[in-house]
Amino acid sequence: MTRYFCLLTLVAAATVHAEGDAPQAAQNETDLSARSKALELAGAFSNDGYKIRDGYWSGEIETDRPQFLEVNLFAGNEYWFSAAATPPARKIAVAVFDEKGKPVDFQTYEDGPVAAAGFAPEVSGRYFVKLTALEGGKSQFCLLYSYK
Amino acid sequence: MTRTRQWFFAALSVMATGGLWAAESAMTPEQLGAVVKVESLTIPMPGEFFAAISKQGRPAWKTLVRVGTPQTTSSRAQIALALGTLVADGYIAVEAQDSAAVKNIGKEIIGLAKKLNVSESVLGRGRSLNDFAENNDWNALREELEATQNEVKLDMEEQKDQSLVTLVTVGAWIRGTDIVSGLVAAGYTPESARLLRQPAIIEYLLSKLAELPKGMQKDELVGTVRSSLEKALTLVKEETPSEEKVKELHQTMAAVVNDIAKGPQDS
Numbered sequence: 001m002t003r004y005f006c007l008l009t010l011v012a013a014a015t016v017h018a019e020g021d022a023p024q025a026a027q028n029e030t031d032l033s034a035r036s037k038a039l040e041l042a043g044a045f046s047n048d049g050y051k052i053r054d055g056y057w058s059g060e061i062e063t064d065r066p067q068f069l070e071v072n073l074f075a076g077n078e079y080w081f082s083a084a085a086t087p088p089a090r091k092i093a094v095a096v097f098d099e100k101g102k103p104v105d106f107q108t109y110e111d112g113p114v115a116a117a118g119f120a121p122e123v124s125g126r127y128f129v130k131l132t133a134l135e136g137g138k139s140q141f142c143l144l145y146s147y148k
Numbered sequence: 149m150t151r152t153r154q155w156f157f158a159a160l161s162v163m164a165t166g167g168l169w170a171a172e173s174a175m176t177p178e179q180l181g182a183v184v185k186v187e188s189l190t191i192p193m194p195g196e197f198f199a200a201i202s203k204q205g206r207p208a209w210k211t212l213v214r215v216g217t218p219q220t221t222s223s224r225a226q227i228a229l230a231l232g233t234l235v236a237d238g239y240i241a242v243e244a245q246d247s248a249a250v251k252n253i254g255k256e257i258i259g260l261a262k263k264l265n266v267s268e269s270v271l272g273r274g275r276s277l278n279d280f281a282e283n284n285d286w287n288a289l290r291e292e293l294e295a296t297q298n299e300v301k302l303d304m305e306e307q308k309d310q311s312l313v314t315l316v317t318v319g320a321w322i323r324g325t326d327i328v329s330g331l332v333a334a335g336y337t338p339e340s341a342r343l344l345r346q347p348a349i350i351e352y353l354l355s356k357l358a359e360l361p362k363g364m365q366k367d368e369l370v371g372t373v374r375s376s377l378e379k380a381l382t383l384v385k386e387e388t389p390s391e392e393k394v395k396e397l398h399q400t401m402a403a404v405v406n407d408i409a410k411g412p413q414d415s
Contacts (some may be wrong), residue, residue: 022407051287052370054294055188068175070190072349074200075342099348101175123387124200126348128183129173145189147196 031058034142037084041114042146043081050146058142061085061092066132069143070099075124081145082116083131089113089139092132099126113139188298191317191349194236194324196323198243201328204340206252209244212327213237217256221411224264225367228312229408231260231300232319238277238293240327242286250281250289257296265311266303273299314356318373319408321353325380326401334399338393344389344397350381369407376404 004017033054042052057069073079085092094117096106104127107118113136131143195318201207214237218230234257241249254277271298280289297320301313325344332340355375357365364370379400383393 051290053189053193054291054298055186057184057186057189067181068179068347069183070183072190072192072346074192075195075339076200076203095172097175098174101180103172109276112393124343124345126336128180130172130175147199 024075029141031140032131034058034086034140035144037114038082038142038144041084041109041116042080042082042144045082045116045146048148050078050080050148052146053144056142056144058140060106061089061133061141062138063133063136066130069129069131071127071129071145073119073121073124073127076120077147078118078120079145079147080116080118081143082131082143083114083143085113085133085136085139085141086126087113087136087139087143087146089133091135092141093130093134094143095130097128097130098123099128101128149301149309151384156213159266162190179212185197185352186187187313187317191321191352193294193297194239194327196326197328197343198239200330200343202243204343205329205335207243209240210246212240212330213244213246213249214240218259218409219411220263223367223369223411224312225364225370226408226411227260227263227317228315229319229322229373230411231257232297232316233323233405233408234260235285235293235316236298236299236323236327239290239324240288242293244284245284247281247284251278254278254281254296258302261300261303264300264304264309265307266300270296270299270303292398313359314353314360315370318353318357318377320351321376322373322376322401322408323405325406326398329394329398329401333391333395336394338388341389341394342387344384347381347385349379350384353377354381369411372407373404376400 014071033060046052053124081094083092083094089093092115093110094115096104096117096119098104104119117129129143131141133139158202193198193317217234220227220230234253238250238253238257241253254274258271258274273292276292279295280292297316300318304312332344339393354374354377357370380397383397
């Protein structure tokens with residue numbers, strides 16, 4: 001609940017800011033849209049007991065130029081990495097790799113510009129989450145993760 | 149693998165999925181060199197650590213709630229480190245479902261944050277912690293503790309106090325590791341010891357400490373923290389740290405938590 005309140009506050013702040021700086025406001029709205037969609041997806045996992053981390057990774061992504069985020073995970077926990085991108089992105093994908101850069105066994109969810117990867121590590125340590133834009137042009141993205 | 153598949157299939161029932169075990173090629177050396185680190189995601193919160201250890205057998209969290217508050221001095225480094233340890237203590241109190249302890253720890257976090265001149269906006273977080281504790285809303289409290297820590301850090305960043313942000317992160321990690329290594333040492337199993345394998349986190353924290361201003365790096369307590377992390381790094385590199393190494397890790401972390409709580413001693 002507090003998370004959505006914060007999001008509403010951010011939307012309000014972006015709206016106020018728009019009066020003085022239209023391009024920056026448009027950028028903020030794009031960021032918020034990606035974050036809102038990623039939160040919506042992660043929220044589905046909350047119903048299954050997953051807790052959403054407060055932090056998020058956002059930025060710009062281009063087709064066929066994947067980006068990687070380092071995370072440190074614990075054996076025994078279960079994780080979902082949820083991401084969303086704004087138009088013109090039409091399709092994105094999320095994948096998980098071990099600390100040597102080899103792909104691990106993970107579950108995928110893909111629905112156009114929204115995607116997630118589910119992973120239950122058997123060894124604690126460093127992993128990498130890959131975000132790829134498969135279709136569409138340069139876009140804003142947001143990725144966050146949940147655990148239980 | 150069986151349990152892994154079970155929860156995947158449970159998730160499948162909740163939502164349509166794209167498929168199992170997607171095919172991916174290995175990362176290239178260039179990709180490994182261009183990995184992004186975002187502190188609020190790359191460094192796990194104590195709650196994540198505690199969730200993992202709870203699956204090895206429910207710890208007696210109530211006995212782990214720290215009694216007594218860290219003494220604070222005029223050292224901003226010590227206050228920031230103590231604030232970080234208190235965030236971890238907040239998670240312990242939540243795991244113990246001890247609402248009185250959560251309220252007290254929330255007050256102490258806000259009290260220390262005020263000493264570091266964070267803005268009034270953080271005070272609202274203190275009220276939220278209090279309200280959630282009053283209603284025994286433990287899941288909301290876990291999220292609120294992380295949000296409180298992030299808001300304090302954001303405020304510090306806005307005030308160009310990045311060094312304090314680093315010390316809050318370090319303090320929280322040290323106290324979390326103190327608790328988990330103590331639990332593992334008390335009932336050692338190879339499976340639980342594997343939770344302590346976190347060399348990448350320690351290397352990251354050491355790299356952030358190396359970026360502190362020279363004056364702060366000369367701080368005696370910061371020096372103690374750095375040498376404790378360097379020692380910890382040698383103890384958690386193996387996939388399964390031995391019982392001896394877990395005990396040594398716990399002694400090292402408990403000692404530095406005590407040093408943070410005491411603060412620099414005036415001569």
